[in-house]
Structures are given as C-alpha cells and as structure tokens.
Amino acid sequence: MDIVRATPDLAAALTAISLAAKRYWKYPESWIVAWTPQLTISREYVAASPTYAAVEEGAPVGFYALVLWPAAAGKLRAQLDHLWLRPDWIGRGLGRVLFEHAVATARQLGAADLFLEAEPNAEPFYRHMGARRTGERIGEIEGQPRVLPLMELDLGSHGAQGGDGGQGRGFLDRRGTLGRPRLRRCGRGRRQAPARHG
Numbered sequence: 001m002d003i004v005r006a007t008p009d010l011a012a013a014l015t016a017i018s019l020a021a022k023r024y025w026k027y028p029e030s031w032i033v034a035w036t037p038q039l040t041i042s043r044e045y046v047a048a049s050p051t052y053a054a055v056e057e058g059a060p061v062g063f064y065a066l067v068l069w070p071a072a073a074g075k076l077r078a079q080l081d082h083l084w085l086r087p088d089w090i091g092r093g094l095g096r097v098l099f100e101h102a103v104a105t106a107r108q109l110g111a112a113d114l115f116l117e118a119e120p121n122a123e124p125f126y127r128h129m130g131a132r133r134t135g136e137r138i139g140e141i142e143g144q145p146r147v148l149p150l151m152e153l154d155l156g157s158h159g160a161q162g163g164d165g166g167q168g169r170g171f172l173d174r175r176g177t178l179g180r181p182r183l184r185r186c187g188r189g190r191r192q193a194p195a196r197h198g
C-alpha cells in the first residue's frame, strides 16, 4: 500500500470509488444519481486540489482531497472535500490512515484547521478521529430533509504527527510501517452499513 499524489489520469477511477463508497450506505439509487455531480472527480479537480490516493497493486482503493481557503488574520483553512474508500476496504484501518495523512498534508500546507461537511453515517468516524461538530447544514433530497454535520479539527492540537511534503511515504515511515500501514484483513469489518437514510 502506498499513498501517492493522485494524477489527473486517475480521475475516473477516483469517481468510481466515491460512487461505490456512497452506495455503501444503501441510499436509493435516485439519490446517488442526484449526488453524482458532487461525487464526480474531474481531471481538472485532481490537478488543482491536493488529492491523494491509496494504491494497492497498481490500483487506487481509496482517496482524499483537500481544498484550501484563506481565513482571517492571513490564516489558511483546509477543507476535507472528499474521503472515500472502495467498499471492500472499509473498516480495515485505511480510513484512519488516509484521514491522518490528510491532517499531515493540511498542516504541511500551512492550514490552521481542517473542516468538513460529513456524510451523516461517517460522523462517528470523524468524532473518533478527533473532529468536533460545529454546526449542521440542512439540505433536502426528494422532499426529505437531510442534515449534514459540519465538523472541524484544530490542527494545532490534533495528535497526528508527520507531514510528508506531499509524498505519503514519509508519513507512513514515521509511523514505523515503511509505507505499508497495518490494515485489518478483509471480511473482519466490525460495522454494518446502517439504515437507508442515515
């Protein structure tokens, strides 16, 4: 397993991962269709945004992307814009590896904090990783309200160490795993996909 800066030629493969990951939560297919524009990763997006893929045997199996925003007092904020895993990799430790890599990258890029709009089913994961809920965005899909948690992590206080200058290997090496994070074996996920509407 390597974590690499994604290149634009991976855009279609990353889109396939984001769609498959969203389907993991068993949403109606019409909702997936409605969300497809947001879940589509373009070549231009990959070129413009810090996007990192976990690659196993030459194929991406998960990725994250950051967007940097100017904030008050000359500071920068990092938005975790995407974090998706191929469903057969969910629950095996890769989410933590990618999240911690994102934290290290955001810090390396000079961000003071990391914020995100969470998939509701993923809020417990983000809480476990140290993020706190700061609010919510109330949207709507097919006439039903949908509450999206807004979450934030102060990069000054988060425990993740590292910062890899954008290469990935350095972060993993510092964890003593030499680019091969210890991941749980397939089929041993401890969680079930929750109810249809999250």
Ligand SMILES: CC(C)(COP(=O)(O)OP(=O)(O)OC[C@H]1O[C@@H](n2cnc3c(N)ncnc32)[C@H](O)[C@@H]1OP(=O)(O)O)[C@@H](O)C(=O)NCCC(=O)NCCS
Residues within 6 Å of the ligand: 021, 022, 024, 082, 083, 084, 085, 086, 089, 090, 091, 092, 093, 094, 095, 096, 097, 117, 118, 119, 121, 122, 124, 125, 128, 129, 191
């Ligand atoms: C959310 C997601 C990225 C998490 O990745 P994951 O590989 O399942 O998480 P991991 O196995 O690395 O778990 C990391 C830690 O979080 C904990 N955790 C994960 N999900 C949790 C949950 N629902 N509740 C509480 N803790 C949770 C794990 O127990 C683990 O703890 P530990 O490392 O201290 O032992 C993954 O489930 C996913 O891609 N889901 C579908 C797509 C999605 O919703 N993405 C989020 C978009 S905002």
